Amino acid sequence: MHETSRHRDEGSALVITVMVMALVAVLGTTVLGVTVNNLGATRRATDATLALDAADAGLNQAVAYLRSSGTRALDACSPACGAANPWGDEETPMSAPVANSDDQRYESWIVPQPGGSADARTYRVHSRGLAGAGEARAQRLVEADVTVSLVDVGLPLGVYARSVQGAGTPDLSGVSIFSTGCVWNRSKIDFGGTTDAAYGIPAAVHSSQVITDRNGNNKTCSGSDSKAIHRSQPCPSGAFRWDQDSIGGPCSDLAGAHPRYYGRDDLDGDGDIDVDGTFLADDAALLDLFGIEDDPLPEWKLAELRTVATSQGSYWRSASGWSVPDPATYPNSVLYFDLTRTEPGGTVDLKALGSTWAQSSCEDGAWTRSLLIVIDGGNVKMNGNSEVAASIVLTSRTYGEVDKGNGNPDYVGTLFANTLNLAGAFDFELNQCFLDNLSPSLFSVSVEDYREIDR
Numbered sequence: 186m187h188e189t190s191r192h193r194d195e196g197s198a199l200v201i202t203v204m205v206m207a208l209v210a211v212l213g214t215t216v217l218g219v220t221v222n223n224l225g226a227t228r229r230a231t232d233a234t235l236a237l238d239a240a241d242a243g244l245n246q247a248v249a250y251l252r253s254s255g256t257r258a259l260d261a262c263s264p265a266c267g268a269a270n271p272w273g274d275e276e277t278p279m280s281a282p283v284a285n286s287d288d289q290r291y292e293s294w295i296v297p298q299p300g301g302s303a304d305a306r307t308y309r310v311h312s313r314g315l316a317g318a319g320e321a322r323a324q325r326l327v328e329a330d331v332t333v334s335l336v337d338v339g340l341p342l343g344v345y346a347r348s349v350q351g352a353g354t355p356d357l358s359g360v361s362i363f364s365t366g367c368v369w370n371r372s373k374i375d376f377g378g379t380t381d382a383a384y385g386i387p388a389a390v391h392s393s394q395v396i397t398d399r400n401g402n403n404k405t406c407s408g409s410d411s412k413a414i415h416r417s418q419p420c421p422s423g424a425f426r427w428d429q430d431s432i433g434g435p436c437s438d439l440a441g442a443h444p445r446y447y448g449r450d451d452l453d454g455d456g457d458i459d460v461d462g463t464f465l466a467d468d469a470a471l472l473d474l475f476g477i478e479d480d481p482l483p484e485w486k487l488a489e490l491r492t493v494a495t496s497q498g499s500y501w502r503s504a505s506g507w508s509v510p511d512p513a514t515y516p517n518s519v520l521y522f523d524l525t526r527t528e529p530g531g532t533v534d535l536k537a538l539g540s541t542w543a544q545s546s547c548e549d550g551a552w553t554r555s556l557l558i559v560i561d562g563g564n565v566k567m568n569g570n571s572e573v574a575a576s577i578v579l580t581s582r583t584y585g586e587v588d589k590g591n592g593n594p595d596y597v598g599t600l601f602a603n604t605l606n607l608a609g610a611f612d613f614e615l616n617q618c619f620l621d622n623l624s625p626s627l628f629s630v631s632v633e634d635y636r637e638i639d640r
Contacts, residue, residue, distance in 0.1 A: 232316040232317040232321075232322070232323035233316070233323045233325060234316075235286075235288075235289050235314075235316035235317070235323070236289070236314040236315055236316040236317075236323040236324055236325040237314055237325040237327070237637070238283070238289065238314065238316075239283050239286075239289040239290060239291045239314030239315060239316055239325075240291060240312045240313060240314030240325045240326060240327045241312070241314070241327065242283050242284075242289075242291050242314070243279075243281075243291025243292065243293035243312035243313070243314060244293065244310055244312040244327055244329055244632075244635075246279070246281070246291070246293060247272065247279075247293045247294075247295055247310040247312060247331075248310065248331060248630060248632060250272050250279075250295070251295070251308065251331060251333055251625070251630050252489070252493070252625060252626060252628075252630050253493060253496075253517060253625060253626065254272075254517055254625055255333075255517060255555075255623075255624075255625030255628070256297070256306065256308065256333055256625070257553060257621070257622065258270050258272075258273065258553075259272065259273045259295055259296075259297055259308065260297055263294070263295060263296050263297055264294060264296045271294070272293070272294060272295050273294065273295060273296075274294060275294050275296070275311070278292045278293055278294035278311075278313075279292070279293050279294065280292045280293075288316055288317055288318060289314070289315065289316045290314075290315045290316075291312055291313065291314050291315070292312070292313040292315070293310065293311065293312040293313070294310075294311050295308050295309070295310050295311075295331075296308065296309045296311070298330070304334060304335045305332060305333070305334035305335065306332070306333055306334075307330050307331065307332050307333075308330070308331045308332075308333060309328060309329070309330055309331075310328065310329050310330075310331055311326070311327075311328050312326070312327050312328070313325070313326045314326075314327070324639075325637065325639060326637075326638040326639050327635065327636065327637050327638060328635075328636055328638055329632050329633070329634060329635040329636070330632075330633045330634045331630060331631065331632050331633070332629075332630070332631050332633060333628050333629070333630050334628060334629045334631070335623065335627065335628050335629070338478070338481055338482070338486065338627055338628065338629050339472075339476060339477055339478025339481045340477075340478070340481040340482075340576070340578070340599065340601060340627055341363055341475065341477045341481070341599060341601055342383035342384070342475075342476075342599055342615070342620065343360050343361045343362065343363055343381070343383060343384075343475075343599060343600075343615065344357070344360055344361070344362045344363070344599070344600045344605070344613060345362075345363045345364065345477060345600065345601045345602070346362075346364055346366070346587065346600075346601075346602045346603065346604055346605035347364065347365050347366045347404055347582070347602075347603050347604065348364065348366035348367060348402065348403065348404045348603070348604045348605070349362055349364045349366070349367075349368040349369065349390075349392075349604075349605045349607070350369045350370060350401070350402045350604075350605065350606045350607060350608070351368065351369055351370035351371055351372070351373035351374040351607050352370055352373055352606065352607055352608040352609075353373065353589065353607060353608040353609040353610060353611065354373070354375070354609070354610050354611075355373065355374055355375065355607040355610075355611040355612075355613070356375055356377065356610075356611070356612045356613075357374065357375065357376050357377070357379075357388060357612075357613050357614070358376070358377055358379045358388070358612075358613075358614040358615075359379045359380065359381060359382040359388060359614055359615045359616050360376075360381065360382065360383075360388055360599075360613060360614060360615035361376075361381045361383075361384065361386075361388050361389055361390070361391060362374065362389075362390045362391070362605075363391050363392075363471065363475060363477060364390070364391070364392045364393070364394065365392070365393050365394065365468045365471060365472075365479065366392070366394050366403075366404035366405065367392070367394045367395055367396075367397065367401065367403060367404060367405055367406035368390050368392045368394075368395075368396045368397070368430075369397060369399060369400060369401040369402060369406070370398060370399070370400060370401075371390060371396050371397065371398050371414055371425065371428070372398050372424070373607065374390065374607065375424075376388040376389065376424075381615070382615045382616050382617055382619075382620060383615060383620060384446065384475065385443075386427065386443045386446055386447075387426075387427040388427075389426075389427035389428045389429070390428045390429075390430075391428070391429045391430075391465065391471060391474075391475065392428075392429070392430040392431070392465070392471070393430070393431055393465050393466075393467050393468045393470065393471040394406065394430065394431055395407070395408050395410065395413050395415075395430050395431060395432060396413065396414050396415070396425075396428050396430045397410050397412045397413045397414065398412040398413075398414065399412040399413075402604070402606070408431065408432040413430075413432060414428060414430075415428075415430060415432045415433045415434070415463060416432065419432075419433050419434025419435065419436065419462065419463055419464070420434065420435075420436040420438075420439070420462065420463060426439075427439065427463075428463060429447075429460075429462075429463045429464065429465045429471075430463070430464075430465060431464070431465060431466070431467070432464075433461075433462060433463025433464040433465065434461065434462055434463060434464050435449065435461045435462040435464070436462030436463055437462075439462050439463065440461075440462055446460070446474060446475075447460070447462055447463075448460070448461075449461040449462075452469075452470055452473045452474065453469065453473070459473070459474075460474055480580075481578070481601060482559070482578060482580060486629075487559070487561065487580070489626070490519055490521055490557070490559055490626055491521055491523065493519045493626050494519040494520065494521035494559075495521075497510065497514075497515045497518055497519060498510075499515075499518060499519060499520045499521060500521045500523065501520075501521065501522050501523070502522075502523050502524070502526075502527040502528070503522075503524075503527060503528055503531070504522060504524060504528055504531030504532055504533045504534075504563055505531075505534075507520075507522070507533075507537070509537055509538055509539070509541050509542075510542075510556070511541075512541065512542060512554050512556075516553065516554035516555070517554060517555045517624060517625050517626070518554075518555070518556050518557070519557045519559065519624070519626050520556065520557070520558045520559070521559045521561070522558075522559065522560045522561065522563060523561050523562070524560065524561060524562040524563035525561055525562030525581075526562075528562075528563065529562050529563070529583075529584070530562075530563060530564065530583075530584045531562075531563040531564070532563060532564040532565065532566050532588070533560050533563060533564070533565050533566070534565075534566045534568050535558070535565060535566065535567055535568065535571060535573065535594075536566075536568040536569035536571055536592075538571050538573050538575075539569075539571055539572075540571065540572040540573075542554075542556045542572075542573050542574055542575060543572035543573065543574060543595075544572075544574035544597045544616075544618065544619065547616070547617075547618030552618055552622065553622055554622065555575075555576070555622050555623060555624040555625070556573070556574065556575040556576070556624070557575065557576045557578070557624035557626055557627060558575050558576070558577045558578070559578050559580070560577075560578070560579045560580070560581075560585075561580045561581070562580070562581050562584060563579070563581065563584055563585075564579070564584050564585065564586040564587070564588065565577065565579060565586075565587055565588070565602075566588050566589075567587065567588070567589055567594045567596065567611065568589075568591060568592060568594065569591065569592040569594060570592040570593055570594065570595075571592075571594045571595070571596075572594075572595045572596075573594070573595075573596050573597070573598075574596070574597040574598055574619060575596070575597075575598045576598050576599045576600075576623065576624055576627060577598065577599070577600045577601070577602075578601045579601065579602045579603060581603060582603055583603075584603065585602050585603025585604065586602065586603060586604045586605075586606070587600065587602045587604070587605045587606065588606050588608075589606060589607065589608050589609040589611050591609075592610075593609075593610040593611070593612065594611060594612070595612045595614075596611075596612065596613045596614070597613075597614045597615065597616065597619050598615065598619055599615065599619075600613070
């Protein structure tokens with residue numbers, strides 16, 4: 186009897202042991218499953234975050250493309266540009282790995298939006314971020330509207346200086362001169378009866394001070410000067426007909442032909458007339474009328490340009506010893522001379538440019554490159570027989586002098602300076618081909634309305 190009871194106890198212990206082991210196995214499997222699921226969820230969440238980071242990286246690269254390469258190529262074919270420009274192709278967009286990552290990529294493309302103008306337009310950037318591997322690869326899609334605007338920069342589409350000295354035999358075609366100072370030796374400046382390519386009016390001199398035929402080089406001069414072109418007649422005929430300054434007056438024929446620039450107008454709404462025929466009231470009237478800023482490149486823009494020039498190997502801290510950018514490598518080059526600390530007042534001689542950046546044929550959009558030259562804290566000499574198409578900006582109010590050296594330089598483009606001496610033989614032109622290919626780096630690029638599409 187005792188033996189039977191002992192066997193029963195042993196059987197019960199075995200059953201209990203098996204049941205405990207089964208329970209432990211079930212619990213272990215459950216814990217393992219939960220752990221695996223948690224690890225999977227963590228991995229998926231991490232991949233989703235990495236995918237969003239990749240999408241943002243693609244968005245940033247698209248904005249950088251707009252800043253360095255511009256919009257002309259996109260306007261022609263996006264969103265179906267094909268392999269020629271994947272930034273403008275939705276089906277096969279620009280695709281690249283994220284820097285320092287083995288499993289992150291972005292796919293980005295840019296689409297022009299309806300509306301806008303030649304000076305400002307909106308582009309929608311689409312960017313898909315990918316992270317992880319296989320079928321479980323995470324994807325995130327973001328979009329942002331990017332406004333590309335020349336208006337926000339305010340660079341003059343012409344020749345601008347705070348003082349202009351006419352001398353020698355300067356020959357200007359399709360371009361006007363703008364100045365907040367005196368313009369001297371006016372009869373030495375010849376526009377050849379051409380039309381201003383940027384503003385669609387006869388090329389002329391526009392000053393908020395006085396235009397005179399007297400010799401001089403100061404920023405200011407007297408309105409009572411007997412050689413001031415508007416001293417005795419506000420509406421002169423001949424070569425000075427379309428000039429404007431602070432002692433000009435109403436001219437009905439000019440206002441009738443081009444009311445936008447010569448019609449009677451109170452630009453700032455203060456009740457005083459700012460423009461009337463050949464009359465310009467002050468600096469603000471001149472700058473407002475032609476969309477110019479007296480400091481068109483603020484510090485934030487200069488910082489952008491330094492970054493672009495550095496990335497292209499065209500950032501220099503000396504006025505000498507520099508090399509000419511290669512248009513085959515960088516068709517939209519920025520040549521930056523930062524002389525403010527290292528060589529203030531240094532003079533950059535552009536003779537070295539030769540004809541490397543000459544404007545070639547413009548037919549059928551054959552010429553699509555740009556050169557922006559920034560001289561920060563120095564002067565420039567347009568020397569030799571160079572042929573150059575460029576936007577040239579001298580930032581300094583202390584220096585910023587443009588001087589004409591030897592030879593007969595031939596320039597196409599725009600110029601912003603503190604003082605301009607037109608001595609000697611000098612050809613300067615502005616045409617539609619150049620305006621169609623302004624440096625992308627001159628435009629203001631602002632990101633607006635960022636959104637995560639699949640959140």
